Every structure is written in structure tokens, then in C-alpha cells.
Amino acid sequence: MGLIEKVFSLLGPAIHTDWGVHPADRKRPAADSPVRGLPLPERLHVPLQQHIGAAARPIMLVGQTVLKGQLIAEAQGATSAAVHAPTSGIVTAIGDISAPHPSGLSFSAVTIESDGADRWADTGASVDPFSLPPQEIARRVAAAGVVGLGGATFPSALKLGLGLRAKIHTLILNGGECEPYLSCDDRLMRDCATEIVDGIRIMLHATGATRALVGIEDNKPEAIASMTAAAHDFPDIKVRSVPARYPMGSEKHLFSELTGQEVPADGRTTDLGALVHNVGTAWAVHEALRQGRPLVERLVTLNGGALERPGNIRVPIGTLVEDVLAFAGLRSEPARLVMGGPMMGNRLPHARVPVVKGTSGILALTAAEAASLEPGPCIRCSTCVRACPVGLLPLEMSARIGVDDLNGAVALGLKDCIACGCCSYVCPSRIPLVHYFNHAKGELAAQGRAQLRNEAAKRLAAARIERLAREAQEKTAAAARRKAERAAQKAAEKAAAEAAQQAAQPAAEETTT
Amino acid sequence: MIAAILSVTLLGIALGFALGFAARKFAVETDARVAEIGAMMPGTNCGQCGYPGCPGAAAAIAAGEATVTVCPPGGKALATALAAKLGIAADLSGVSDEGPKIATIAEEICIGCCRCIKECPTDAIVGAAKQIHAVMREACTGCGNCVDRCPTEAVKMEPVPVTLQHWVWPKPQAKVEQAWA
Secondary structure: OOHHHHHHHHHOOOOOOOOOEOOOOOOOOOOOOOOEEOOOOOEEEEEOOOOOOOOOEEOOOOOOEEOEOOEEEEOOOOOOOOEEOOOOEEEEEEEEEEOOOOOOOEEEEEEEEEOOOOOEOOOOOOOOHHHOOHHHHHHHHHHOOOEOOOOOOOEHHHHHHHHHHOOOOEEEEEEOOOOOOOOHHHHHHHHOHHHHHHHHHHHHHHHOOOEEEEEEEOOOHHHHHHHHHHOOOOOOEEEEEEOOOEOOOOHHHHHHHHHOOOOOOOOOHHHHOEEEEEHHHHHHHHHHHHHOOOOOEEEEEEEOOOEOOOEEEEEEOOOEHHHHHHHHOEOOOOOEEEEOOOOOOEEOOOOOOEOOOOOOEEEEEOOOOOOOOOOOOOOOOOHHHHHOOOOOOHHHHHHHHHOOOHHHHHHOOHHHOOOOOHHHHHOOOOOOHHHHHHHHHHHHHHHHHHHHHHHHHHHHHHHHHHHHHHHHHHHHHHHHHHHHHHHHHHHHHHHHHHHHHHHHHHHHHHHHO | OHHHHHHHHHHHHHHHHHHHHHHHHOOOOOOHHHHHHHHHOOOOOOOOOOOOHHHHHHHHHHOOOOOOOOOOOOHHHHHHHHHHHHOOOOOHHHOOOOOOEEEEEOOOOOOOOOHHHHHOOOOOEEOOOOOOOEEOOOOOOOOOHHHHHOOOOOEEEEEOOOOOOOOOOOOOOOOHHHHHO
């Protein structure tokens, strides 16, 4: 350590420690009410794109009968996930349905009309997962269509494979659940701690990691108690309480909190030997390996002031949000519907959208909860700078994006923004800062795509010019060949004629003599 | 023998110097930016700008005869990139912001005449004589050259549909920018 660094280390830690915000968590009473099951809906609309990557390819035909847990769409491409039937019934349509996305655009879904029996497909004989090689576990996790249940929905099998390749030593289980209102992970840890711990052990085996750290925010004492009890017999699994603070559930922040190391700006936790998975994913891995059950339902938090009976319910994938809302009962017409948490969730265009694998919560917010105030001018108070968990300058970045200077924003670190929304939350002028960043990131991605397209067009144009030249050359070559053939034919004819003549001459001579 | 080697060597050296001198003395000055701008253009030589292909347009832009918004397939993205390259402010008001377009062929009126295929600068149209043609969406640059060639008006330019993967959050509409200005 150099002298200057020594002096600075005396002054305090290099990373600023007062990042993030402390919104009112509003998790109770929903978190405390027991889990309920949703009555089986008549129709389920199972989307083919519920994960990051390429959409799954449907393998069913309309009119076919399916059993619960049967594969209905297979993964296609390197980054993709399989989709399974959430109940038994008949495939009645494969078509478009509105996506749970603020754009209101639609995506493809398989519609299954339930037969009411909810019959499972043959899930196969269960084997001891610890007798399987790690690659086989990843393969089974992929076959079960498991994706990250924390919200990012990255295919879990790929992540396990990545961990194995990157030779990670620590598996971090994210039980932070820092978003206000949400309590599905909390509820799962309270009720299914044994299953989660078993899933963690399988994941340890699959990644080759030597220890697992479960990080749970200290506003969930029941979950911490239940997980600690479940992990008691396994010394390689440690349950740690972390301070409740948003966005503690961000993988880089939870990692820093648990290990004391900071992830570099353009790096990942795997660079430092750690892989982060959600606790819900551990449960899904347990279900996939021990029961042979694919991911066809999940725990969803129903919360918000407009609901009669908030709580956590078990929802089959593909259930319409309106069915879920009807089950929970609406006290008043919600002013805003949100899928996910209030900080990073997606505002829904309407309630006729399906629940997907990444749906952690459905919030029906009243006008008072969803107050959207008119933004004022920036007063340069720098509250957002203190709140930013990655140490960026939101006010400066948004000023640049405001005048379309995207490169200026990138130079200030736009690409490190995790879109947590802390800046917008604390802004006294109500400037939609994170909205600027989301816009700019989308614009940059679109520019990148345009650039790729441009390059592809250039290649195609060059290929065409080359093709035209080749064709012209082939044409002349063919013409020359034909000419040569004709000439050869003529020569042959001539030679034949001459030979005939010569043959005729001696004969004539003979006759004359 | 030695005399022959010497004379040829000397001749070579003398001619080399002469050529080098000529290359410097009579060098034709070209604008280095033309090549750089040419590399940024789509390179399909579709001719919509009215200049002889992309190199012609690049020369015109470098000379200041054409605006940076001259290239319709390049669109807004190219215009801003060119403006940044030339260090000028781009007047984007003239650029239609309809987004990229691609050609589509109405199968029911396509007669399979192959005229559009010959026109396409990126070979994006597939088909054969008396067979219905189709446009490969990924390869189409939206230059629109095929539209006029179609005798049955089967080719139309359609905006590229926005998908979930390509959707971009709109810029927040606020009066806040004025406060910053």
C-alpha cells in the first residue's frame, strides 16, 4: 500500500457507505398473512418470452392436450429458457397477448384451457442430485425452465454453468428483497426454508463453490430465524442479516455488504469468485431436482392500498392479472397497476396481462400512493448524488440527456447505472431522473443496433458487387467455352469432310484406272 | 557484366528518385474526410440522395454541398454521427422521424417478374421468375429502390414493427430542460 493510500485509509473507507434510500417498507400485513392458493383459472396464457434472451419455440399444436409440467415450448439459441404447461388442459391458441410491460406491446403466448383436473405429467423417478455431475444438474435446471426469480429472469442453468467455468468459491443467496411492498421471498423463506436450503446445497454442488452466504435484510426477523434453523446442520451455509436499505437486493451491493469487497465498474461478481442467485431460484432448483417439477407456478405478493385482502398467493404462470386482482378483491379502482416493486417494477397498461416467471408482485396502488407530481427545475442540491448506490452524478447525467448529449452521459458513467430509482425517489424537484437514464440506455442500444445493421448492409452490398462481377465473369467464360466448342465442332466437321473427301478420291481414282 | 549491373542499378535509383519527386510534386490533394465519411455511409449506393452512390454523397458532404441529412436510409442516427464528425450542428428538423422502414411484398399481387430483385443493393429480395418474391427483413436497408420497379405495385415500404426488445422509453417530457439551458 502506498503512502497516499495509507493516509486516505486513515480518513475512512474508500466506498461511500451512506448510499441508497430508506423508503417505508409497507411489507406488512401482507407479509404476515399465510400463503393462499389461487383457484385454478379457466384459461392460462403462457408467454414464450419470460426470460432474458431468445423466446422459446412452441412445440405444441392447437387442439393438443397437455398435462401439468409438460414441455410446451423449448429453448432456442444459447440464451433461452424452456416453458412448461402450468396446468392440464387443451391448447386452444398460440397467439399474441399484451405483455406486462409499460409499452403495452404484445408478445406470443400459448393459451391453455384448463380441464380442472390439474393432472401432473410423469415427472420421472427422483435421483439423488449429489450423485449427478454438475453439468447434469445444470442440464436438468435448464430442462425445468428455471430462471432467476429475483426479477431479472436470467436463465439459471447458464448462470450455474458460468459459475463452474469461472471457478467461483462463494455462492451468494439474495434474500434482500429490498423493494417496498414485496414479501414473496420473505414468505418463501419463512415457509419453505428447508427446501431453499436443499436447493442451495444442490447449487453448491452444481457450481463447485465451497460456501454459501444467505443475505437477508434485518426487517425480516422471522425469515432469518427460519433460514438459520434450516441451515443449522450445514456449516457451509451461513445466514447473515444485512441492514435494511434500498437497493440492498442489487447483487453487487449485497455482495459488497457480505464480503466487504467492491465489484469493479465494468466487472461482475464472478470476477471476484462469487455467484449471486435469488432464494426463490434455490427453491425452484430444489423443486426441479428433487420432485422433477418444472417452474410452472410462483409466489406473488399482492399488495397496495386498493386491495381488499393483500397477501402472498401461489399463482400458476400465465394467469391474467385481472383474475389475481379479482381473487384479492378491489377496494377501489386502482390508480396504477405495477408488476414488481414500486421502485423498479413495470407499470402495467391494463390488467389483461399474464403473470410471468419474473412476477414478484402485483401492486394495485391508490391515487395517494401513486402520486405523480409535476417536475420542477433542478436546484442542484445533490441529494441524488448522495443517494446513488453506484456513486454517479444523476443530476449531471440527466442534464446531458436532456439536451441529447448521450455520449456526455456515458462519460459520466451512465452504463454503471443500475436503474434502481433512488435518485428519482429523493429528488425534491420530482425530476424523473431514472426515466432519463432508461431512455438514454434504450437510445444507446438502438444506436448500437443501427450500427450493426449498417455494417451488415455494407457487407451485403459488397457481397452483391462481388456476385455481379462473378456472374459477369462466368458469363464471359461460358461464352468463350461455347465459342471454343463451336470452333472445335466446326473443325471436327471440316476434318471429317476432308477425310471423307480423301476417302472418296482414291476410290474415284481407282474407278478411273 | 559489372557495367551492366551498375548501369541498371543506377538507372533504378535515378528513376526511383524521379518517381518519388513526381509523387510529391504533382500529388492530387484529396480530402481525407471523404474516405472517413464514406466509411460511415450505408455503402449500398442506392442513389436516393441524388449523388452517384455513397462515395459521391460523401464527397458532397465533405465539400459542404450536401447536408448531413442527405441519406434517407442512414436516418437520424447517421445524421447525428456525421454532424459530430464534421463538428457542425445537425438540423434534424428535415429528417422524418418515422423510424426505419423496410420493403414488404404483397404476395397476392406479386407476379414474379424479378425486376425488384435486380434493383436491390443488398440482395434482400429472394424469388425466381414466375415465383412469388419475398423480402428478407434483416437484410433490407429500406432504400425503396424496388418500389418504383414493381409493375403491379406489390412492393410497399412499411415501418419496422416495434417489438418488446426494441422498445425505448420515450424521453421525459418536461419543462425542466429550459431551466438547465
